[in-house]
Amino acid sequence: MTGTGHPAEPPNAAPSDGAWPGRALSGGVLYQLQVRTFTPDGTLAAAADRLDHLVQLGVDLVELLPIETPHGLTAFVDACHARGLGVILHVGYEHLDPRSDHAQQAVLASVGRWLREHHLDGLRVQLSGALADPAATRLLAQLAAEVTVLSLQLGRPLSLIAGSEVDDGRLVVPAASATHDHGDPAGCGDFASLESLAAVLVRRFAADPLAHDAGAIGSAHDRITATLSPSLRRVGATLLLTGPAIPIVWMGEEWSSTARPAAPGHRPAPEPAMASAGRGVNAPTRAWWDAATGDAPADGDPAPLDWSELGAPPHRGMLELYRRLIALRRQEPQLTAACGKSxxxxxxxxxxxxxxxxxxxxxxxxxxxxxxxxxxxxxxxxxxxxxxxxxxxxxxxxxxxxxxxxxxxxxxxx
The missing domain is CATH 2.60.40.1180 (Golgi alpha-mannosidase II)
Structure with missing residues (x-):
């Protein structure tokens, strides 16, 4: 990041996807990808080399979880767009006080730059406090208006997802789909009853309903691999990819990876120039990500995916099921409809x-x-x-x- 909070790129990193028509989030399948553990190299360039796997899987958009530097981001976005994949970036503003006018303006400017200059298709914006807070509500309304106008100017769909430490996810743009994911403040974890399983299936976003919630995947991954049979994992995949919520596939789950992942709940690093803008009295004193290395704190030594597993029979069968389920969504459009009377x-x-x-x-x-x-x-x-x-x-x-x-x-x- 530069001193102005502006996403920095090498001089020759101008986007080359001028004909990209955009990719809407509604009705699609979102693939969450953490760069540092997606491949052994842990780089955006190495992740781009694995994009054909995502194309064959059939997902629509990639959500990049916290990145420590935007260098190489535009090239990665271009590579995704060349394959028909949209890109959503997870950015964090938990260190900012939404009641501060200066902080609100900093967030608005930052969001616009991410979307415009890197040709992103959307952002997941992590805010401080609860989304129901009046200050956060006003900021979301401003963000929604800015992103909607920018979408019209660019002539392509843009998505904005808002979350906080209390609220898991709200699709803010497109406004027609704006609903609140009423998640458990602790991150939900596993579901203890069929009643809670039924409830989560009609949220706006859903991860594997038998496996994990997006806020607790690290520990839940251990539970599912240790306690759920392969047949129940297949049941979970079916409920996930045919339900009314927007499915979120965590990297490697499509082949039942044995690698222990880092939790997608890790907070992104704040933009340095915004670190003092509207900082609240209860703001964290330390960024979740190490500013020098980009590493998250140790939480059980998350390991990179083992791509050699793809050819092994137990993993190959699960991968084929995920491909069939995603293909079925396209074959039967009613499986992609949001929750409604049908x-x-x-x-x-x-x-x-x-x-x-x-x-x-x-x-x-x-x-x-x-x-x-x-x-x-x-x-x-x-x-x-x-x-x-x-x-x-x-x-x-x-x-x-x-x-x-x-x-x-x-x-x-x-």
Missing amino acids: TDVRQGDHFLTVRRGSCVVVANLGRTPRRVNVAGVPRRVLLATEPGVSLTHDAVDLPAECAAVVVGRRFDRH
Whole structure:
């Protein structure tokens, strides 16, 4: 960062993606990527060399988690855009007091520069305090207006996600989709009941509902790999990628990576010139990221992804399921629709159904086979995580720990 809080790039790093039409977040799949552990090299250039994997996976946008320097960012964005991938950057302003006029102006200017000069498709802005605070609300309104105007000027869609230490995520732009993700202040972690699982499926954003919440992935990764069977992991992937929330795929989960990740909850480094702008009395005295090295504090020695796992049978099968599920989203647009009247989530004794228009996602989380009524006539199985799924007049017979996506006709519609 420069002394003005301006994202610095080498002189020859001008964007080369002038024809890029943009990529909207709504209806897409978001892939969270932490540069320093995505590859052994831990650089943006090395991450760019792995982008074809994301294209084959079928995701729509990459969310870059905290980066210690913007050098190479424009080249990375260009590489993503050349492959049809949008880019969202996570930036942190927790050290600023939103009640300060100077701080508000600094944030507004910084957000505009990130989007304009690096051709980003959106930002996840981390603010101080609760988003319901009147000062934060006013700042969000200003940010929404600025980003909306900039989107019109640039002629391409831009997305703005706001979060804080208390609130997990709110899609601010586009305004038509603005809803609040009412997360647990502690980050949710694993879900203790089918009721809470059903509730999280209708949020605006969702990570793997059986595995983790975006605020607690580091420790949750250990729990899922240690306690969840491979079949339940496949059920979680199905609920994630067919639900009404915008799916968030954490890097490596698409092949059940064994590498222990760093938590995406790590706070980004603040821009130096903004460090004194409107600093509140309760602001942290130390940046979460080490200003000299860009390293996060040790939290169990997070390791880079092991890309050699992709060819191993247990991992290859999971990767194929993720690809099929994302492809199914494109085949059945009703699976990408936001939560509305066509979405109905129901839970019972170790089972869950999620109606998505004429599609129903049926999940058996129990250890024994189960017949699940779908309040309609199932016609065809579009996808199943295990063999042995069969259809009756008004129900789906599922093996243990299995999910299926079926299409049919509802009894209340003709």
